[in-house]
Amino acid sequence: MSLALIAALPFLGALLPGLAIRAGRNACAASAGSVTLLALILLALKVPTVLAGGVVHTRVDWLPALGLNANFMLDGLGLLFALMILGIGLLIILYARFYLETTDPMGQFYVFLMLFQGAMLGIVLSDNILLLLIFWELTSLSSFLLIGYWKHLPEGRQGARMALAVTGGGGLFLIAGLLILGGIVGSYDLTMILAQKDAIQASDWYLPALILILLGAFTKSAQFPFHFWLPHAMAAPTPVSAYLHSATMVKAGIYLMARLWPVLAGTPEWFWIVATAGLVTMVLGAGIAFFKDDLKAVLAFSTVSHLGLITMLLGFGTKAAATVAVFHIINHATFKAALFMSAGIVDHAAHTRDLSRLGGLRKLMPVTFGIVLLASLSMAGIPPLNGFLSKELMLEEAAHTTWISPWAMGLLATTGALFSVAYSFRLLAHGFLGPPRTDYPAMPHDPGAGLWSAPAFLVLLVVLIGVFPMATAAWLVDAAAGAVTGQPVAVEIHHWHGLGSAALWMSLTATGGGLLMLGAFPRLRAVWGAAPRPEAKRLFDGLIEPLAAAARSLTGLVHNGSFNRAVAVAVLAIAGVSLWAFLGGSHAAGTRSLLPVDFTSLSVWGLMVAAALATPFLHRDRVVALLLTGVVGLLIAPLFAVFSAPDLALTQISVEVVTILLMLLALHFLPRTTPAESTFPRRLADAGIAAIAGLGIGWLAWAMLTRQPAFAPISHFHLAQSKPGAGGTNAVNTIIVDFRGYDTYGEIIVLGIAALVIFALSETLLRSPAVTRRLANLPRPREDGDRHPMMLVVATRFLLPMALMVGVYVYLRGHNLPGGGFVAGLVFAIAYLMQYMASGYEWSQARQRHDHHVLIGWGVLIASLCGVGAWVAGLPFLTSGFDYVHLWPLEEFELATAAIFDLGVFLCVLGAVLLALASLSRLALRTGEAPNTRPFDIDPAMRDR
Amino acid sequence: MEALLASLIGVLTFTGVYLLLRQRTFPVILGLTFLSYAVNLFLFAAGRLVVNAAPIIGRSQTYADPLPQALVLTAIVISFGMTAVMMILAVGGHLASGHDRVNTGDEPTEDAG
Amino acid sequence: MTLLIDIFLSVLLVGGGIFALVGSYGLLRLPQPMQRLHAPTKATTVGVGAALVVSAFGMVPQGGGISWHELLITAFLLVTAPISALFLAKTLILRGEDPAPLPDSGTGRPWSTLSSDPDA
Amino acid sequence: MLKRLFPHPYLTLTLIVLWFLLVNEWKIGSLVMATFLATALPHLTAGWWPDRPRIRRPFALAAYALLVLWDVIIANFQVARIVLFMPRHKIRSAWITIPLDLRSPEAITLLAGTITMTPGTLTADMSADGRALLVHALHAPDPGAVRDDIKARYESRLIRIFG
Amino acid sequence: MILPYALLFMSACLALALVLNLVRLLTAPTVTDRILTLDTMTVNTLALVILYGIWGGTGLYVEAAILLALTSFVGTVAYCRFLLRGSIIE
Amino acid sequence: MMGHWIIAPVVLPAIVAGLMIILLRGSLRLQRLASVASIVALNGIAIALLWAATIHGPEAYHLGNWPAPFGIVLVLDRLSALMVALLSALALAVVLYTIGSRWDQKGAHFHPLLQFLLMGIAGAFLTGDAFNLFVFFEVLLIASYGLMVHAGGAARTRVAVQYVGFNLIGSALFLIALALVYGVTGTLNMADLAVKLPDLPEGDVALIRVAAVMLILVFAIKGALVPLQFWLPGTYANAPGVVAAMFAVMTKIGAYATLRVGTLVFPPDLPATGDLLSTLLFPASLVTLAVGAIGVLGATTLPRLAAFGGIASMGTAFLALSAFTPQTTVAALYYILHATLATALLFLVSDLVTRRRAHARLDQATAPIAGSGLIASLYLVAAIAMAGMPPLSGFIGKLLILDAFRDQAPLVWTVILVSSFLMILGFARAGSTLFWKPADSEAPPADHPPEAFCMTATFGLIAGLALLTIFAGPVTDWLATLADALDQPTGYIEANRLGQEP
Numbered sequence A: 001m002s003l004a005l006i007a008a009l010p011f012l013g014a015l016l017p018g019l020a021i022r023a024g025r026n027a028c029a030a031s032a033g034s035v036t037l038l039a040l041i042l043l044a045l046k047v048p049t050v051l052a053g054g055v056v057h058t059r060v061d062w063l064p065a066l067g068l069n070a071n072f073m074l075d076g077l078g079l080l081f082a083l084m085i086l087g088i089g090l091l092i093i094l095y096a097r098f099y100l101e102t103t104d105p106m107g108q109f110y111v112f113l114m115l116f117q118g119a120m121l122g123i124v125l126s127d128n129i130l131l132l133l134i135f136w137e138l139t140s141l142s143s144f145l146l147i148g149y150w151k152h153l154p155e156g157r158q159g160a161r162m163a164l165a166v167t168g169g170g171g172l173f174l175i176a177g178l179l180i181l182g183g184i185v186g187s188y189d190l191t192m193i194l195a196q197k198d199a200i201q202a203s204d205w206y207l208p209a210l211i212l213i214l215l216g217a218f219t220k221s222a223q224f225p226f227h228f229w230l231p232h233a234m235a236a237p238t239p240v241s242a243y244l245h246s247a248t249m250v251k252a253g254i255y256l257m258a259r260l261w262p263v264l265a266g267t268p269e270w271f272w273i274v275a276t277a278g279l280v281t282m283v284l285g286a287g288i289a290f291f292k293d294d295l296k297a298v299l300a301f302s303t304v305s306h307l308g309l310i311t312m313l314l315g316f317g318t319k320a321a322a323t324v325a326v327f328h329i330i331n332h333a334t335f336k337a338a339l340f341m342s343a344g345i346v347d348h349a350a351h352t353r354d355l356s357r358l359g360g361l362r363k364l365m366p367v368t369f370g371i372v373l374l375a376s377l378s379m380a381g382i383p384p385l386n387g388f389l390s391k392e393l394m395l396e397e398a399a400h401t402t403w404i405s406p407w408a409m410g411l412l413a414t415t416g417a418l419f420s421v422a423y424s425f426r427l428l429a430h431g432f433l434g435p436p437r438t439d440y441p442a443m444p445h446d447p448g449a450g451l452w453s454a455p456a457f458l459v460l461l462v463v464l465i466g467v468f469p470m471a472t473a474a475w476l477v478d479a480a481a482g483a484v485t486g487q488p489v490a491v492e493i494h495h496w497h498g499l500g501s502a503a504l505w506m507s508l509t510a511t512g513g514g515l516l517m518l519g520a521f522p523r524l525r526a527v528w529g530a531a532p533r534p535e536a537k538r539l540f541d542g543l544i545e546p547l548a549a550a551a552r553s554l555t556g557l558v559h560n561g562s563f564n565r566a567v568a569v570a571v572l573a574i575a576g577v578s579l580w581a582f583l584g585g586s587h588a589a590g591t592r593s594l595l596p597v598d599f600t601s602l603s604v605w606g607l608m609v610a611a612a613l614a615t616p617f618l619h620r621d622r623v624v625a626l627l628l629t630g631v632v633g634l635l636i637a638p639l640f641a642v643f644s645a646p647d648l649a650l651t652q653i654s655v656e657v658v659t660i661l662l663m664l665l666a667l668h669f670l671p672r673t674t675p676a677e678s679t680f681p682r683r684l685a686d687a688g689i690a691a692i693a694g695l696g697i698g699w700l701a702w703a704m705l706t707r708q709p710a711f712a713p714i715s716h717f718h719l720a721q722s723k724p725g726a727g728g729t730n731a732v733n734t735i736i737v738d739f740r741g742y743d744t745y746g747e748i749i750v751l752g753i754a755a756l757v758i759f760a761l762s763e764t765l766l767r768s769p770a771v772t773r774r775l776a777n778l779p780r781p782r783e784d785g786d787r788h789p790m791m792l793v794v795a796t797r798f799l800l801p802m803a804l805m806v807g808v809y810v811y812l813r814g815h816n817l818p819g820g821g822f823v824a825g826l827v828f829a830i831a832y833l834m835q836y837m838a839s840g841y842e843w844s845q846a847r848q849r850h851d852h853h854v855l856i857g858w859g860v861l862i863a864s865l866c867g868v869g870a871w872v873a874g875l876p877f878l879t880s881g882f883d884y885v886h887l888w889p890l891e892e893f894e895l896a897t898a899a900i901f902d903l904g905v906f907l908c909v910l911g912a913v914l915l916a917l918a919s920l921s922r923l924a925l926r927t928g929e930a931p932n933t934r935p936f937d938i939d940p941a942m943r944d945r
Numbered sequence B: 001m002e003a004l005l006a007s008l009i010g011v012l013t014f015t016g017v018y019l020l021l022r023q024r025t026f027p028v029i030l031g032l033t034f035l036s037y038a039v040n041l042f043l044f045a046a047g048r049l050v051v052n053a054a055p056i057i058g059r060s061q062t063y064a065d066p067l068p069q070a071l072v073l074t075a076i077v078i079s080f081g082m083t084a085v086m087m088i089l090a091v092g093g094h095l096a097s098g099h100d101r102v103n104t105g106d107e108p109t110e111d112a113g
Numbered sequence C: 001m002t003l004l005i006d007i008f009l010s011v012l013l014v015g016g017g018i019f020a021l022v023g024s025y026g027l028l029r030l031p032q033p034m035q036r037l038h039a040p041t042k043a044t045t046v047g048v049g050a051a052l053v054v055s056a057f058g059m060v061p062q063g064g065g066i067s068w069h070e071l072l073i074t075a076f077l078l079v080t081a082p083i084s085a086l087f088l089a090k091t092l093i094l095r096g097e098d099p100a101p102l103p104d105s106g107t108g109r110p111w112s113t114l115s116s117d118p119d120a
Numbered sequence D: 001m002l003k004r005l006f007p008h009p010y011l012t013l014t015l016i017v018l019w020f021l022l023v024n025e026w027k028i029g030s031l032v033m034a035t036f037l038a039t040a041l042p043h044l045t046a047g048w049w050p051d052r053p054r055i056r057r058p059f060a061l062a063a064y065a066l067l068v069l070w071d072v073i074i075a076n077f078q079v080a081r082i083v084l085f086m087p088r089h090k091i092r093s094a095w096i097t098i099p100l101d102l103r104s105p106e107a108i109t110l111l112a113g114t115i116t117m118t119p120g121t122l123t124a125d126m127s128a129d130g131r132a133l134l135v136h137a138l139h140a141p142d143p144g145a146v147r148d149d150i151k152a153r154y155e156s157r158l159i160r161i162f163g
Numbered sequence E: 001m002i003l004p005y006a007l008l009f010m011s012a013c014l015a016l017a018l019v020l021n022l023v024r025l026l027t028a029p030t031v032t033d034r035i036l037t038l039d040t041m042t043v044n045t046l047a048l049v050i051l052y053g054i055w056g057g058t059g060l061y062v063e064a065a066i067l068l069a070l071t072s073f074v075g076t077v078a079y080c081r082f083l084l085r086g087s088i089i090e
Numbered sequence F: 001m002m003g004h005w006i007i008a009p010v011v012l013p014a015i016v017a018g019l020m021i022i023l024l025r026g027s028l029r030l031q032r033l034a035s036v037a038s039i040v041a042l043n044g045i046a047i048a049l050l051w052a053a054t055i056h057g058p059e060a061y062h063l064g065n066w067p068a069p070f071g072i073v074l075v076l077d078r079l080s081a082l083m084v085a086l087l088s089a090l091a092l093a094v095v096l097y098t099i100g101s102r103w104d105q106k107g108a109h110f111h112p113l114l115q116f117l118l119m120g121i122a123g124a125f126l127t128g129d130a131f132n133l134f135v136f137f138e139v140l141l142i143a144s145y146g147l148m149v150h151a152g153g154a155a156r157t158r159v160a161v162q163y164v165g166f167n168l169i170g171s172a173l174f175l176i177a178l179a180l181v182y183g184v185t186g187t188l189n190m191a192d193l194a195v196k197l198p199d200l201p202e203g204d205v206a207l208i209r210v211a212a213v214m215l216i217l218v219f220a221i222k223g224a225l226v227p228l229q230f231w232l233p234g235t236y237a238n239a240p241g242v243v244a245a246m247f248a249v250m251t252k253i254g255a256y257a258t259l260r261v262g263t264l265v266f267p268p269d270l271p272a273t274g275d276l277l278s279t280l281l282f283p284a285s286l287v288t289l290a291v292g293a294i295g296v297l298g299a300t301t302l303p304r305l306a307a308f309g310g311i312a313s314m315g316t317a318f319l320a321l322s323a324f325t326p327q328t329t330v331a332a333l334y335y336i337l338h339a340t341l342a343t344a345l346l347f348l349v350s351d352l353v354t355r356r357r358a359h360a361r362l363d364q365a366t367a368p369i370a371g372s373g374l375i376a377s378l379y380l381v382a383a384i385a386m387a388g389m390p391p392l393s394g395f396i397g398k399l400l401i402l403d404a405f406r407d408q409a410p411l412v413w414t415v416i417l418v419s420s421f422l423m424i425l426g427f428a429r430a431g432s433t434l435f436w437k438p439a440d441s442e443a444p445p446a447d448h449p450p451e452a453f454c455m456t457a458t459f460g461l462i463a464g465l466a467l468l469t470i471f472a473g474p475v476t477d478w479l480a481t482l483a484d485a486l487d488q489p490t491g492y493i494e495a496n497r498l499g500q501e502p
C-alpha cells in the first residue's frame, strides 16, 4: 500500500495549498513542502530494500478486465527519479515561495505544482503501463496549466498550448505503442513486460510499437524534431522551468526509454532511431543555445541538448552507455536546476534575462555568480565538477560507437561538447564578467537567502558529486543502471583515465574549441543571424493554425445551418442505405390476391394524386397550398372508409379540420406567399430527390401490400378477445383503450405536451419587445368591418350544443362502434372553436368555467390514475375491468374502466387542442383593440344605431 | 387497388419531400404534413387492403386487421401534435427574427425589421 | 311495396347524382364569382340530401328500420350551408371579386363587410 | 326554477330529438340519457346565449319549415335549368337590397338562411345596422319582384312567428 | 333490383363531380372560388361516403358523414374568416 | 421482484407533471419543490430497479395484464435499469442547476416539460415493444422541443424549427420501419420478433433488412450519426444550457435503442441481417467521431464546441457498439455512462461561462469573468473528461475501446487517437481564450453571485465521473454480465412469457 500512498500523497497534498493560502503565503508553501517532505521520507524508508537489489511492489486491482491496475513498483530506476522529483521538488517549493510576486495567485501555483509532482511520481512508480499512461498525460495537463500560469502573457498561452499539443499528442502515440506492447505480452504490467524481451523483439508488432513509444518519449523529452516546444515553455515562471523543463518532466521520456530499455533496446532499429535522434538533438540544441540571448532560452536549448545526450547514450544499447546515461541524468538535474533558478534570480534582480543587456553581474551579485559559475562549469564539462565526469564517460562511449562510419559519432559528440562549452562560457562571460553596466532595467543585487539557498544546495551537490563521485553518486547509479539494464552494475567513476583515453582529447578539443567559438561570437552571430533557419514557432503555428482554420472552415461549411441540405442528405442516405440493404437479401414477389379497382376509389385516387402533384407547382400561394393539402387530407378519410377503417376515417376528418384551423391561425403571422428562391436546376434536383423517396416508399408499399405476413399477425388475439376480454365490439377501440392502452397513454401526453409547448412559446413571444412590435406591425389588408357576424353567432347557438351532443355520442359508442374519447375530444374542440370564431376568444372564454391547462392536467391524471387503479386489485397498470349492469327500468348497459381511461383521453385532447389554438389566437389579439362586450357586433334589435 | 394505394403513397412522399426542400418554414411544414399522410397510409397498408370488413365484432364475416388501424390512429394524433408545435415554432421564428427562412446562416443582413 | 320503395330510392339516387353533378358543373360553367356561389350551395345540398334519404331508408327493403342519423346530417347541412354561403359572399364582396356594383343598403349605413373601409 | 333548469327550452327539446336521431333506438335508457344531455349541454353553453328569443307560434314555425322544404326541392330544378341550359350571356344576375322589418337576430338569421336555401337567391351580407339584407339573385330579370316575393312569402310569416 | 345500378350511377356522378371540382380547384380564378370548391368537394365526398355506407349496408359511415358536414362548415368559415379578418379567432 | 415499480419511472413524472399543471401553475417555488421531489424519488426507484435487475435478472411487466406479444410489456433488465438510473442521476443534476441558475424563470412550464421528458425517456428505456418505443420517442421528443425553445429568442426558435423538422423526418422513418416490421412479421413485441425472425421465409429477407436499416437510421438520427448529425450542433448550441445538458442523455437513447435492437431483434447471428448493422454503423461512427473532433477544433462558440464534443462522443459510442460483441458492448456502455455525464458537465460549465460573459464567441476575449478560477477549473475537468484524457473515466473508456478493437487497430486507433488530439487542441485553444486571454477594453461584467445549486450540480456530475473512474473495475464487471445477457438474450425473451398468461 505504501507505494500507492507515496504516489497519492502529492495529489492529496494538492488540496492543501488552495486551503492554506488563506493562512498566508508561508503556510501555503509549507503545506506543499511538508507533503513533499513526507513523501520523501516514506520513499527514503524504501531505499535499503532497493539498494539491496529488491523491488518494492504495491498492487491494487482497479480494472482487471482490461489489465489496468493500480500496480506500483520501486526499483533503482524508479528510486532515482522519485528522489529527483521529490528532492528537487522540495527545493523548488522553497524557491517559488520567494520567487512569486504577491500579486501572483500562489495557492493556485502550488496546487498545479503538486498535481504535477504527483503525476510525475506516478509515472516513475507505475508497474502498469496503462497506469503509467494516465500519469503521463497528467503531466502534460499540469504542465499546460503551469506554463500558462501567467495568464496575461500571450507567450504563456501559446507556449502552454504548444507544449500540450506536442506532449499530449505524443502521449496519444504512446497509448497506441503501449497497447501494442501489452498486446504482445498479454499483460500491461511492467514486471511481466520486462521479462518478455524475446517475445517482444520477435513480434511483427515490435517496430510499430517501438516507433509509437519513441514518438511519445521523444515529444516529451523534446528530442529532434519535437524539440521546439521546450523553449516556448519557458514563458512559465522560472520555478516551473527549473522543475518541469529541466529536472523532471522532460526526463519522463528519458525515463520511459530507460524503463523499457531491457525489452526494446539492443536492436538495430532501436540503435538507429534512438541514437540518431539523440545525437542530432544534442548537437543542434547546443548549437542553438550558443546564439540565444535570453538566459532561459540558452538554458532551454541546453536542456534539449543534454536530453539528446542522454537519449543518444540510451540508444547505444550497451550496458556501459546506459550507465553513463543514468549518471548524466543525475548530474544534469543538479546543475541545470541550479542554473534555471539562478536565471530567475537574475531576472528578478535586473528585470531582464537578456544577455545583451547584462554583464558585469559578478560584482553586483557575488552569491549568484558563485552558484552560476560552478553550475556553468559543470555544464561545460570542466573538471572536477560532476558534468565533467559524465561528459567524459559519454565521449568515451561515443568514440567507440560506430554510426555511419567509425569516427562520425565521436566527431559529432565532440562537436556537441564543443558547443556546450561555448554557450556555458558565453553565459558566464556575457552575463557576469566584464565591467558592471549602468543601464540595467533595475539595479541588480543578490537576493535573500530564501531565493538562493535552493540553487546553492544543488551546486553543493554538483561539487560533491564531482569531487567524490564514488561516495556520493555511485550507489544510486548502480541501483538505477542495474534496473535499466537488468544486470548488476558496479560503476567505476574516475577523474583521470590516462592519456590513452579518447575522451581526454575529445574533451580538450571541445574546451579549446568552445573558447575559440566564444571569441568569435560577434562574427558567428552575424552569420547565424543571416542564415535562413526554420523558426519553430512559425513552423508549429504554420501547422496548427491552418489546421484549426481548416477545421473551422470545414465545420462551418459542413454545418452551415442549411436545413434543406440536411434533409437532402438524409433522404439520399436513407434511400441509399435501404437500397443497399434490400439488394443484400432475397426478395420474393407477393402472392396475395389483389382487390379489383372500384370507381369510387379510382376517382378519389385521381383527385389525391392530382392535388398532391399540383402542390409543388402552386405552393407559393400559401392559402392555395393549404387548400390543396386540405383536399388531400380530407380525401384520405373516404379511402380509410373504403378499406374498412371507420375509426380512422372519423379521426382523419376531425384531425384534418383542426390542423387546417391551426395552420390558418399560424398563417396570419406569416407571409401569405412564398418567394420564388430556387433556380430551375435546383428545383429539378429537389424533384429528383423527392422522386427517389417517393419511388422507394411506393415500392415498399407495393411489396408489402401484395404479400401475406410471414407469421400469423398478433391481432387475431385482439379480434378474438375484443368482446370477451375487453368488453367491446370495436376491436380498434379496444386496442386503443385496452390492449395497447399504454400507447394511447403516451399519445395523449404527446398532445398535452404539444399544447404546453405552444402555450409556453406564445407566452415567451409576447414577452419579447421585438415580437410585440412585429405583431403590432403585421400587414393588415383590407378587413371585414363585421368582426363577429350575427348570423354565425346565431347559427352557432344551435350548432354548438348539437356538436357537443354528437361528441358525447361518439364518446359513448366508441367501445363498440367507431368513435371514442379521442374523436369526441376533437368534436368538442371543433364545437368550441366554432364558438370562438363566432364571438371571439376573449368574450367566449370569459363566459366559460374551465381553464384549458386544467383539462390537460386532469386528462393526464385520470388516465394515469385509471392505470394505477388496477394496482388496488393487484393487477398491472392499465388493466381494465368491465361489467354489465341491470338497473331498472333501464335496459342492461355496460360499465367499463376503459371508459374512464377514454375520458382521460377525451379531456386531454380537448384541453390540448383548445390550449394550442387559444395560445395562437392570444398572439393575434391586437394591441389597442378592445375585446368585444357582446356576442355579435351588429344587433338589429338595438334601437339607437 | 393495391397499386393505387402504393402509387398514392409514393406521390404523397414525393410532394412531401419536395416541399421539405423549400427554403421557407411554411412549405416545409406542409411537406411534413404530406409526408405524414404518406406514412400513415403506409402504416395502414401494413394491415393490407380489405373492403367491407371493418373490425367491428359481429358486423361482418371477416375483419380487417385492427392493429395497424390502431397504430395509424396513434400516428395521426402524434403527427398532429408535432405539426402544431412546428407551426408555433415557425410563427415564433418569424416574429422573433422578421423572416421565415428555414436555413440558418444564410439570412440577409437587412433582416432586422 | 318493396319494389315501390326500391324505385323511389333509385329515382332519388339518380336525381341526387344529377344535382350533385349540376352543382359542380355550375362551379365551372358560371362566369361570375357570385353566380358560381349559387350552384353548389343548393344543388349539391339537394344531391346530398337525396343520398341521405336513401341511406335512411336503405335498409327498409331488406326489412330493416329507418336510420335516423341521416336526418340529423340533413338538418345540419340546412343550417350550415347558408352561413357558409354568407361567408363566401362576404369574402367576394370584401375582395371586390365580383364585377357587379353593390346596391345601396337604404338604411344610411354601408354593408357590414365594407363598414371598416373608409371609402365606403 | 324551470327557467333556470332549462334556459332554452326549445333547444332542450331539439336536443332530445337529436339524441334519438343519433342513437337510432327507442329505449328508456336513451330517454334518460337524452333528457340528461339536453338539460346539461344548454347549461354548458348558456353563457354564450344570454338572451332568449321568443317564439310566439311554434306550430307556425313548423309550417314554415315545411313550406321552405317544399320551395327548396321545387326551385332547385330552376337552378339546374339555369346552370345547365341557359346561355351564359342570358343569365341576368342582380343584387337586391331587402329592407328588414324583422329585428330578432334569430329571425333574421332564419330569413337569411331561407333566402339562401331557396334556389336562385343568396344572402350575401347585412347592412352595418342590421336593417337590410344584401341578396344576390342568380337570374332575376325583375329584381323588385324577387324582393317583394321574399318579404311576402317569408318575412311576413317570420314576423308572425317571432313577433 | 335497380337500386345497385342507381347507386352506381350516383357514385359515377359524384366521382365526375369530384373531377370537375379538381379542375376548378386547379384553375380557379380567385381564392374564394377555391374555398367554395373545397366546400363542394367535401359535401360530394360526404355523399360518396354515404353511398359507400349504403353499398356495404353496415351503417358504419354515417358518423363520418356527420363529421364531414361539421368540418366542411367549420373549414369554410375559417378560410373565409382568414381572408376577411386575417385572424380566424379574435 | 419489482412488480409495479417497473412502471413507476414512467407514471410518477406523468402524475407529477399533471398535478403541476392543475395545481401549481401559479407557484414556481412549489413547482421546483415538486420537481426535485419527483426526481429524488425517481433516483430511489432507479436504484431499486438496478438492484432488482442485478439480483433477479430480466423481469417483464405486462401492461393491462394482457399476455405478450398481444399487449405491451415493459422489460426490466440490467440495460434498461442502468439507463434509467443514468437518466435520473443526470436529471437530478440538471434540475438543481436549473433552480440555481433560474433558467426556469425565463419561460413557462419548464418543470412539467422536464417531467414529461423524463417520462418519455424512461418509457423508451423500459419498453419491450417496438411501436411503444416509437410512442415514447415522440413523448420525449416533443418535450424536448418545448425545452429547446424555453426562454425563446430568434436564433433558438429558428434552430428549433430545424430540430423539430429533422426529427419529424426521423419519426416518419420510424413509422415506415415499424410498418414494414409488422407488415412482414405480424408482430411488434421485440422478444417475439427475436423468436420469429430466425424462421423468416427467404422471400421476406430483403424487406426485413430494409426495416432493420431504417430502424438503425432512426436511432442514428437520435444519436447524431453522420450523415444524420446536421441537426445537433445548432440545436445543442442554441438550447438553454440546462436543456443541452439534459439532452446529453437523449443522444444516448439512439445508442441504447441500437444496442437493444442490434442484440435482440437483429443480432449478428440472425441469417437475414447478419453483420448488416455493423457494416453500416462502423464506417459511419468513425466519420462521426472525426466530424465531431474537427468540429471541436473548429468551433466558433463555446456551446458549439460542447455540441461537437457531443457528436464526437456519439461517434465513439457507436463505434464501440457497432461490433455487437460482449467485449465491445462493455466498452460502449462504460463509455456511454461516461459521455453522458461528461457532456452534461461540459454544457453546464459552458452555461456557467456564457451567462457570465458578454458573448459566447471563442475568437474574441472578454473581460475576465467573475469567479473565473473555479469556473476555469470546472472547464478543465469537463474538457479533460470530454477529450478522454486521464485521469477521468473518458480515458478508461477510450482504453477499453482501443483494447476491444485490437483487430482493426490501424484504422480505429488512428481515428480515435487523432480525434483525441484534435479535441485536446480544440479544448486547449478555447480554454486559453476563455480564461487566460485578457480583453482589450471591456469593462468587467457585473458581479455574478455564486450559485450554490449550480455548483452542487456540476460537482455532482464530477463526482459521478470520479466514481465511474474509481470503480471502473466493478462497473465493467457488472457491465460484462449485462453484455453477456445481451449476447444471449434468452433471459429477456423468457421474461416476456410469450403467449402465456402473464
Ligand code: NA
Pocket (backbone or CB within 6 Å): A725, A726, A738, A879, A880, A881
Ligand atoms: Na381488460
Ligand code: NA
Pocket (backbone or CB within 6 Å): D114, D115, D116, D117, D118, D119, D120, D121, D122
Ligand atoms: Na335561395
